[in-house]
Amino acid sequence: MRFHQSESAFFVLITVILAAGAVIVHAYGVLHTSTETLYQPERMEGVAYLSKLLFATGVLLATALFFGIFFIYPQIRTQVKEQGKLRAMTASLSARSVTLEQAALTDALTGMQNRRYFDDALREYLEEFRKIDKPVGLMILDLDHFKQVNDTHGHDIGDDVLRAVASCLKDMTRYHDVVARLGGEEFAVVAPNMDADMLTRLAERIRKAIAATTVFNGNIRLKITTSVGLAVWDRKETAEEFFRRADKQLYEAKRQGRNRVSA
Known part of the structure; x- marks a missing residue:
């Protein structure tokens, strides 16, 4: 098992401190005698030995202090900085991931939802509204x-x-409502909790509003119209079948002369 550099340094520091502690315990054993006995001439060698032990303890503790200040602390500071950089990088990547995910579901030109978002949302709406037995309208x-x-x-x-x-x-x-650009000049609206009459009225208001819109660009003034196909989910169709039925109504509106709603 390999230890990280800072872990190894920590174990060295602990070893030095434990060694200093052992010396202190031993010194305490030497001191644990009566004052009279300690200061007898024949015990002076023990006092000298005790002085050496205390000196050695001071050296060990000084070594531990030096090692901690000049080796372990810089290692810890380096790790803290690296972790800070890693956290910042992770936050940046997470934010970029959210941005990219949002971009993947958004039409860059109009800022609307795109076809990928629309397909997922339509399936989710049908799944949820099947549970509560409410209508879902679709407009293309x-x-x-x-x-x-x-x-x-x-x-x-x-x-x-x-x-x-x-x-x-x-x-x-x-x-x-889910409003999306499917591609090119085609748009779609998923209108939950709308029956056929409500959906038709909404589609007519939208058709008239688009027809009344004027696009200005320099000396150019443009009017545009739209054809609209409608369908209300029959609670049996898949999302793909539901979409195809509304799409057929769109082509029927085109066939009938455009700038109209077909349901």
Whole structure:
């Protein structure tokens, strides 16, 4: 078994102190005699021996003190500094890990939740709402003719449009709704505890709000519309089946002429 350097130093210090203690005990044995006997001429050799023992004890204790101050204490200080650096590094890595985890679940352009977060949240909502027998609504939105915006005005303007739509969605939804950008110009909203009528009314308000939004960039003024597909969970579907059903309604809204809600 190998000891750390500071542990070895500690054992050396303990050994020196124990040796000093043994000398003191022995010296006490020499002193443990009557005063008359101690100061008889034939006992003077014992007194001299006792002086040597006390001197040796002083040397051992001085050695222990020197060893502790100039060797063990620097070792301890070094370890404390290293542990401090390690704690700081661990805290930094933990904070970076949280940041990276958050970044992994967030859409960098709009600041919304991303597809990965949406998929996990949808499954969790269905699992929890199955227990309490409450509805879960799902809304999938796709911006109309968004490719033309990028082709005509450039991707910078397209990014402004996406950010404006994201802001509108955040303003129009509740704090416990899951609002995510799925990718490209497609967004989704998980609306728990909403039946078909409530979900349709919310979707219409969102559709109208997006249609009323104007994106400004220099001399450019853009209007954008969105098509929306809706579905209310039937309590039997998996998350994937539920999503596909809402997605089919989105394509139905596109087929019917866009800028509309299909449920």
